[in-house]
Amino acid sequence: MIRLRQLSKRFGKVEAVRGLDLEIPSGQLVGLLGPNGAGKSTTVKMLTGMLPPSAGTAEVFGLDVVHDPVAVKRLVGYVPESGAVFETLTGWEYLQLVASLYGLSDGEAAARIVRFAEFFELAEATLRSE
Incomplete structure (x- = not known):
């Protein structure tokens, strides 16, 4: 509601x-x-x-x-109409940002990012720095 x-x-x-x-x-x-x-x-x-x-x-x-x-x-999930700020972040940085918005500690965020990146076979893309 x-x-x-x-x-x-x-x-x-x-x-x-x-x-x-x-x-x-x-x-x-x-x-x-x-x-x-x-x-x-x-x-x-x-x-x-x-x-x-x-x-x-x-x-x-x-x-x-x-x-x-x-x-x-x-x-609640939210996809903004424009991602201009997010375009300057790596995949890892973006996922860390989202995790912080949900109140996750850096350690918990890192563990979840790694787990889901491996599950979806996106580990290489997530860790890429460009």
Whole structure:
């Protein structure tokens, strides 16, 4: 379940999202549609804990995205519309970054990266430095 109550986000004088109320039951498939600048990406970033709301609340499976962002990130996947920052990282660096967003220690992250890279036969690509 996703629940938004009066969710808002301001960037200086610009109000990107204003007082959004939304409830999505578990298992429901929903698309956010609207023109550029309507606040779709900003709303998703607030839901994933990547961007704090200016006002209101957002809950995912009963977890507050502001007060418990690590728990929310463990339950939610997000693929950004642009990966410009990520293009400068090696596979290993990118996976370490993602692991840190989920609250994994460096040691636990490294162990999981190696395990899954070997499982998917991607060890060589993951460790490549270019």
